[in-house]
Amino acid sequence: xxxxxxxxxxxxxxxxxxxxxxxxxxxxxxxxxxxxxxxxxxxxxxxxxxxxxxxxxxxxxxxxxxxxxxxxxxxxxxxxxxxxxxxxxxxxxxxxxxxxxxxxxxxxxxxxxxxxxxxxxxxxxxxxxxxxxxxxxxxxxxxxxxxxxxxxxxxxxxxxxxxxxxxxxxxxxxxxxxxxxxxxxxxxxxxxxxxxxxxxxxxxxxxxxxxxxxxxxxxxxxxxxxxxxxxxxxxxxxxxxxxxxxxxxxxxxxxxxxxxxxxxxxxxxxxxxxxxxxxxxxxxxxxxxxxxxx
Numbered sequence: 001x002x003x004x005x006x007x008x009x010x011x012x013x014x015x016x017x018x019x020x021x022x023x024x025x026x027x028x029x030x031x032x033x034x035x036x037x038x039x040x041x042x043x044x045x046x047x048x049x050x051x052x053x054x055x056x057x058x059x060x061x062x063x064x065x066x067x068x069x070x071x072x073x074x075x076x077x078x079x080x081x082x083x084x085x086x087x088x089x090x091x092x093x094x095x096x097x098x099x100x101x102x103x104x105x106x107x108x109x110x111x112x113x114x115x116x117x118x119x120x121x122x123x124x125x126x127x128x129x130x131x132x133x134x135x136x137x138x139x140x141x142x143x144x145x146x147x148x149x150x151x152x153x154x155x156x157x158x159x160x161x162x163x164x165x166x167x168x169x170x171x172x173x174x175x176x177x178x179x180x181x182x183x184x185x186x187x188x189x190x191x192x193x194x195x196x197x198x199x200x201x202x203x204x205x206x207x208x209x210x211x212x213x214x215x216x217x218x219x220x221x222x223x224x225x226x227x228x229x230x231x232x233x234x235x236x237x238x239x240x241x242x243x244x245x246x247x248x249x250x251x252x253x254x255x256x257x258x259x260x261x262x263x264x265x266x267x268x269x270x271x272x273x274x275x276x277x278x279x280x281x282x283x284x285x286x287x288x289x290x291x292x293x294x
Contacts, residue, residue, distance in 0.1 A: 001208040003234025006084070006243075008204055009076045011197055015186040017074035019179060020201065023187065024069060025172035027202030029165035035210065036162060044159045054153055055163075061149040062164040068142040069205075075135045081239030082247065086125070087139025088232035089258045092265060093118035094144040102148065110268040114261040121257035128250030157209055226266065 012020050036042060048054055075084040093115055099105040107115070126132045150160060179185040187195050215224060236255075239245045 001204075001211070002231035004238070005204060005208075006076045006081050006235055006238050009073050012194075012201075013077065014190065015194075015198065017070060017077060018175070019186060020073050020077075020198070021066070021070045022172040022175045022179075023198040024073075024201040024205055025066070025165055025168035026176065027199050028161065028205040029169045029202070031202035031206045032158060032162040032165060035158060035206070041159070044155065045163075048155070048163060054155075057149050057153045058155070058160070058163045059167050061146055061153065061160070062167040064142050064146045064149065065164060066168060068139060068146060071135060071138050071142070075139075079243065079245065080135050081243050082236060082245045082251075083133055083135045084139060085232040085235035085239060086133060086255065086258065087136040088143070088235070089229075089255070089262065090118060090122070090136055090140040091143050093258075093261055094140045095147060096265075098144055098148055108268060108272070110264055114264040114268070117257055117261040117264065121254045121261065124250060124257060125254035128248065128254055157212065158206075161206060161209055229262065229266075 009020065015023075048058070072084055072087075075081070096107065096111060096115055100107060122133065122137070125136075153160065155163065176185065176187070180188055183189075187198050215227075219227075240247055
């Protein structure tokens with residue numbers, strides 16, 4: 001679903017990126033609230049309100065993901081699907097760099113090599129584009145920052161989205177009411193079909209996250225990590241094959257370096273996971289579990 005979402009945003013024209021973003025923020029809260037009411041999971045909200053520091057971090061997460069959503073919607077509808085997909089290819093490298101710089105994590109040699117190759121890829125793409133790939137970098141850094149904040153908050157996926165969209169809701173609703181008062185709202189001026197599509201932004205936002213949360217407790221983490229590469233792969237293929245965006249040689253070279261860096265990261269993570277599965281039974285004296293088909 002995340003990989004195919006570039007097909008959805010163009011359906012919302014003539015709504016502009018900011019109006020689409022506002023609807024996405026408002027309707028996501030509606031969808032998540034219904035989901036929480038269905039499962040009767042509200043106790044976390046009272047606990048969060050009594051913790052100002054965590055509430056402040058949620059506000060930071062809401063601000064960062066607002067930037068991410070807005071840039072992504074604009075990029076897709078402005079014909080930059082390939083550059084947007086690059087942002088999510090780069091994201092793991094940015095996350096690792098933040099881990100070193102902010103959390104003082106130590107990297108293995110292969111991880112350092114991957115970060116170096118990723119930096120070289122950005123340089124090549126900068127030369128190819130004639131400027132830094134700002135869309136890709138904004139998406140990568142905003143989403144990596146979002147992940148860092150969410151790691152610190154330590155709140156479940158649905159609950160976190162509910163808290164973030166609750167913070168986003170009033171600014172989004174105020175903007176939509178202002179658009180309506182100015183006679184510039186496509187929600188009220190383009191018919192019920194268009195209004196239904198704008199309301200569906202809540203489902204498009206929340207449903208993949210709900211599925212991801214359900215998968216996270218059922219699928220091995222290594223498998224889950226590999227599956228997350230599918231979204232930017234699908235986005236890249238849509239950009240090239242469906243939207244027919246240009247891919248000159250220097251752009252292919254830059255993407256090739258990014259894919260090399262991700263291959264290094266994946267191989268290193270796979271090797272580290274296998275080593276851990278071998279060492280853990282020896283340390284505890286318990287037999288290693290039988291492999292599970294993904």
